[in-house]
Amino acid sequence: MPAGGPLRxxxxxxQVPKAQELQVDxxxxxxxxxxxxxxxxxxxxxxxxxxxxxxxxxxAEIVVLSMGPTSFDESLxxxxxxxxxxxxxxxxRILGGxxxxxxxxALSETIKKIGGYDLILCGEETTDASTGHVGPxxxxxxDIPQITYISELDIVDGKVRARRTAEDGSEWWExxxxxxxxxNFGCNKPRAPTLSGKIRxxxxxxxxxxxxxxxxIDPNKVGLKxxxxxxxxxxxxxxxxxxxxxxxxxxxxxxxxxxxxLVKDGVIRP
Amino acid sequence: xxxxxxAVVVGAGPAGSAAALALAREKFSVLLVERGRAAGAxxxxxxxxxxxxxxxxxxxWEKDCPVERFVTKESLVFLSGGASLSIQFESPRASTDRAxxxxxxxxxxxxxxxxxxxxxxxxxxxxxxxDELLREGGRVRGVVAGPDRIQADLVVVAEGAMGPLAQxxxxxPDLKPESVSVGVKETVELPAATxxxxxxxxxxxxxxxxxxxxxxxxxxxxxxxxxxxxxxxxGLVVSAEDLARKKVEVQEVMERFRLxxxxxxxxxxGKVSEYSAHLVPELGLGMKARYVGDGVxxxxxxxxxxxxxxxxFRGVDLAIASGIAAARAAVDARVRGDFSARGLASYERHxxxxxxxxxxxxxxATGGYLKNERxxxxxxxxxxxxxxxxxxxxxSGKEKISEIVLDEMKGKAPLLxxxxxxxxxxxxx
Numbered sequence: 001m002p003a004g005g006p007l008r009x010x011x012x013x014x015q016v017p018k019a020q021e022l023q024v025d026x027x028x029x030x031x032x033x034x035x036x037x038x039x040x041x042x043x044x045x046x047x048x049x050x051x052x053x054x055x056x057x058x059x060a061e062i063v064v065l066s067m068g069p070t071s072f073d074e075s076l077x078x079x080x081x082x083x084x085x086x087x088x089x090x091x092x093r094i095l096g097g098x099x100x101x102x103x104x105x106a107l108s109e110t111i112k113k114i115g116g117y118d119l120i121l122c123g124e125e126t127t128d129a130s131t132g133h134v135g136p137x138x139x140x141x142x143d144i145p146q147i148t149y150i151s152e153l154d155i156v157d158g159k160v161r162a163r164r165t166a167e168d169g170s171e172w173w174e175x176x177x178x179x180x181x182x183x184n185f186g187c188n189k190p191r192a193p194t195l196s197g198k199i200r201x202x203x204x205x206x207x208x209x210x211x212x213x214x215x216x217i218d219p220n221k222v223g224l225k226x227x228x229x230x231x232x233x234x235x236x237x238x239x240x241x242x243x244x245x246x247x248x249x250x251x252x253x254x255x256x257x258x259x260x261x262l263v264k265d266g267v268i269r270p
Numbered sequence: 271x272x273x274x275x276x277a278v279v280v281g282a283g284p285a286g287s288a289a290a291l292a293l294a295r296e297k298f299s300v301l302l303v304e305r306g307r308a309a310g311a312x313x314x315x316x317x318x319x320x321x322x323x324x325x326x327x328x329x330x331w332e333k334d335c336p337v338e339r340f341v342t343k344e345s346l347v348f349l350s351g352g353a354s355l356s357i358q359f360e361s362p363r364a365s366t367d368r369a370x371x372x373x374x375x376x377x378x379x380x381x382x383x384x385x386x387x388x389x390x391x392x393x394x395x396x397x398x399x400x401d402e403l404l405r406e407g408g409r410v411r412g413v414v415a416g417p418d419r420i421q422a423d424l425v426v427v428a429e430g431a432m433g434p435l436a437q438x439x440x441x442x443p444d445l446k447p448e449s450v451s452v453g454v455k456e457t458v459e460l461p462a463a464t465x466x467x468x469x470x471x472x473x474x475x476x477x478x479x480x481x482x483x484x485x486x487x488x489x490x491x492x493x494x495x496x497x498x499x500x501x502x503x504x505g506l507v508v509s510a511e512d513l514a515r516k517k518v519e520v521q522e523v524m525e526r527f528r529l530x531x532x533x534x535x536x537x538x539x540g541k542v543s544e545y546s547a548h549l550v551p552e553l554g555l556g557m558k559a560r561y562v563g564d565g566v567x568x569x570x571x572x573x574x575x576x577x578x579x580x581x582x583f584r585g586v587d588l589a590i591a592s593g594i595a596a597a598r599a600a601v602d603a604r605v606r607g608d609f610s611a612r613g614l615a616s617y618e619r620h621x622x623x624x625x626x627x628x629x630x631x632x633x634x635a636t637g638g639y640l641k642n643e644r645x646x647x648x649x650x651x652x653x654x655x656x657x658x659x660x661x662x663x664x665x666s667g668k669e670k671i672s673e674i675v676l677d678e679m680k681g682k683a684p685l686l687x688x689x690x691x692x693x694x695x696x697x698x699x
Contacts, residue, residue: 195303195398195415199273202393 006059007155007177009051010120011084012107012138013044013066015075016128030234031128040075043123045190047183050153051121052083052191058155061085063114067095067107070209077201081193085206088114092212097224100129104137109217110210111142119160120180124149129231135182145179151187275301277600278413278422279392280400280435282309284586285570286428287383288327288593293426294391296601301420302384302392303413305399310380313430314455314546316494316503318478319379320371320587323624327594328386332365336378338498339476340364341371343469346581347532349484349493350654354532362475373476373496373503375457379586403427403439403566409610410439410565423609424565426596428589431549431571441560441568447511449557451491451550451578454524455505458540462500468536469497480581483650485527489516490646493527494583495536502537504528507550507578520547550585551576554630562617564610567596575626579633580645588626595620633698642691649691652678 017023018039023032040048051062064079064087066072076087090110098106111117120142122135132148139146151170152163160179164171200206212219220226245261247254262268275298279290282304290302306312318341324331340363348355363370388394404412404419412421427435431450436442462473469477481493491508506524513520527533551557557574561567569575570589577584599617603609621627659674669677679685 192416193397195395195418195420196273198395198398199301199393202395 006061007054007118008116009054009060009062010111010114010117011044011048011051011062011064011079012120012122012134013048013064013075013079014041014123014126015039015066015068015072016041016126019127024234024236030231034069034071038071038074040078041123041126041128043125043127043183043185045123046185046188047121047123047181048079048082048084049188049190050181050183051119053188054119054153054155055083063088063117065107065110065114066090067098067103067110073207076207078193080201080206081197082191083194083197087207089207089209090212090215091209092217094212094219094223097227097230098222099227099229100131100133100137101228102222102226104134104141106212106215106217106222107134108138108141110215111138113210113215118177119155120144120178122180122182124182124184132182135180139180142178142180145175146181147173147175147179148182149184150181151184153181153183273301273418274412274421275299275393276422277301277424277426278303278400278420279426279428280413281428281430281570281572282306282384282387282394282396283313283380283428283430283570283589284383285572285575285589285593285596286426287380287387288323288590289426289428289569289596290392290394290593291327291383291387291390292594292597293600294387296597298597298600298604300387300392301422302387302394303398303400303415304384304394304396306396308377308381308396309384309394310377311396313376313380314548315376315453315585316455316496316505316507316583317374317376317586318371318496318583319374320584321365322368323587323590323594325368327590334382336374336382337365337474338373338375338496339471340474341373341478341496342475343471343477345477345479347479347481348650348653349481349530349532350651351484352531353654353658354530355654355657371478373478373498374586375498383590400429400435403435405439408564410563422565424567424600424603424614426567426569426593426600427572428569428593429572431551433572436559436568436572439563439566441563441566442572442574443558445549445551447509447514449551449553450510451507451552452510452513452520452547453505453507453550454520454547455503455545456524456528456542457498457501457503457544457546458537459501459543460537460540464539465497465500465502471497481527481533482646483654484530486646487518487523487526488643488647489513489518489523490643492580492646493533495533501543502540504533504537507583509552510549550578552578555634562599562611562614567599567614567617569593569596575630577629577633584629588629591624591626592621595624595626642694644687644691648682652682 015038018037021037023036025032054060062084064084067090125132147162149165150162154161160175162173164173247257263270277293277298277300279286279302282302290300293300342363344359346357398415400413400415402414403410404414410425429435433442476497479495485493486508489508489512493506496503551574559573561573569592575588575592598620599614602616603613606613655678
């Protein structure tokens with residue numbers, strides 16, 4: 001950490017389809033991502049909230065980072081609205097189809113280009129893939145300590161102190177910076193964007209787009225071709241069709257008919 | 271960070287967006303703040319837009335305005351029991367006709383107008399609620415939203431019917447049940463061809479229907495139906511006071527209304543895609559809003575600029591006109607370098623010049639007149655009873671119309687009271 005200077009905190013986020021409004025593309029049998037309601041991956045929002053709380057208490061610069069299509073600007077704008085200082089979107093067609101291995105690599109290269117980081121925050125996993133690989137992958141690439149599945153975070157005497165969820169309880173960890181931390185879903189309440197935050201977004205100049213060439217990422221290390229895994233199919237649960245009987249008439253007549261039908265079906269006893 | 275704008279407009283409904291657009295054109299730096307996810311997200315109406323103020327504000331408005339249908343057919347329908355009596359008026363209206371009006375859907379219309387304000391240079395921020403007016407020594411100097419304070423010479427409060435800001439700032443008295451109605455609406459999807467067939471209108475034409483009598487179950491108010499491109503807006507406006515006094519749930523009134531055979535015939539086969547409700551300030555000038563203050567102006571519903579005279583309902587056009595008037599007043603205030611109530615006093619003059627105040631004054635008495643309960647139950651029942659008898663031929667011996675009328679009225683309404691009601695109606699409407 002630079003003596004007396006503001007902490008530089010990087011927060012890695014991903015934009016995901018809204019959990020309550022998922023749609024499956026009938027042709028590709030995978031999740032529809034374009035033209036559907038989207039949100040910041042909820043654990044990433046929890047991570048951003050921790051970064052903002054640090055900034056509430058001490059001088060800090062928060063840079064939000066993401067990899068994806070330009071539609072991800074929506075989440076980057078929301079992050080700035082919440083109080084992040086600036087955002088970087090790594091966006092490039094050749095990244096399409098990347099699984100967690102090239103993603104962790106590409107994000108690490110981008111983080112190296114940003115440089116000067118003290119703390120990197122990630123969500124524990126995404127709601128649309130749930131692998132939990134990328135945070136630890138980045139820590140591995142950057143060769144920095146990582147504390148995963150944390151629910152509390154603090155900076156004490158220039159060190160990171162965090163409470164980590166273990167199988168049968170919690171552990172308290174301390175690490176020197178720079179280090180990376182992955183944050184549990186729901187461990188805090190992410191704040192809403194503010195008016196001044198949204199004005200900053202409108203004024204512009206706070207989000208930059210970088211291509212793989214801008215960062216110096218080797219095309220042979222990213223994309224579908226260079227991903228050890230692929231999503232073969234997404235199964236949806238189909239609810240059994242319902243009989244949907246309608247009982248007409250005045251309420252007391254309809255109720256009498258309903259009761260008769262319920263008795264006939266053996267749902268209730270007369 | 272302390273932010274400053276020349277003007278902050280609260281609410282990106284028709285009043286707010288019109289004000290922001292007009293202010294931006296006059297080179298004011300304008301912040302237009304809307305608490306909904308998008309402009310129009312928190313608005314709904316019957317409804318119809320009378321287009322006249324758009325001709326002044328946006329001369330090319332018809333090119334891309336999300337018009338549903340131009341209203342060419344007006345109907346007034348009295349319902350009683352299973353019978354109905356309709357009066358229908360038809361008149362073609364072109365989009366270039368200043369007297370034209372069109373049906374619209376608020377999320378689309380409001381968003382269109384807010385985008386026009388943005389294109390003119392206003393900064394539109396959505397998803398943020400203004401909590402309070404920033405006051406210094408009784409003078410409004412800006413707004414407070416969450417942890418942020420934005421300073422401005424002028425705040426235009428166009429926050430709509432519920433008026434928390436206007437009330438908090440002492441510009442509007444507490445809302446009482448007597449001064450508001452509850453508007454409820456179902457959007458029923460129907461193919462455009464079906465609508466055109468059932469209402470007998472052309473491709474871009476539409477109908478506006480007002481229902482009286484049984485529509486509101488004897489509560490003061492009435493039903494409405496507006497045809498959109500591929501749906502119909504069916505709903506009611508009922509007195510909040512009556513709902514409370516008679517302990518009726520508004521959705522019960524709505525159910526009975528939609529089940530009336532005349533209504534069922536029109537919406538048969540349709541799919542209800544949306545159900546919404548909104549408060550309607552009913553008293554116009556009687557809402558007693560103080561719409562000019564030090565550093566602040568009220569516009570639109572927040573100022574009570576709404577007219578319900580029983581046969582026409584105007585809110586959006588008055589809102590837009592008041593936004594235009596607010597901008598004109600701001601220009602005058604800027605010339606004087608005085609944004610106090612005195613510097614902004616020309617707001618009233620501009621409202622008058624646009625006929626906003628004049629029309630509100632003309633129909634000021636209507637609010638009181640429409641409180642007459644006999645209009646909503648007894649008279650429609652009488653009217654239909656008389657009409658039914660007039661048209662019934664069953665071999666039991668026919669009376670003349672005058673005899674039928676006197677027969678029906680016997681014991682139900684004294685003649686003098688009826689005549690007085692008739693005269694009052696003519697005077698107030």
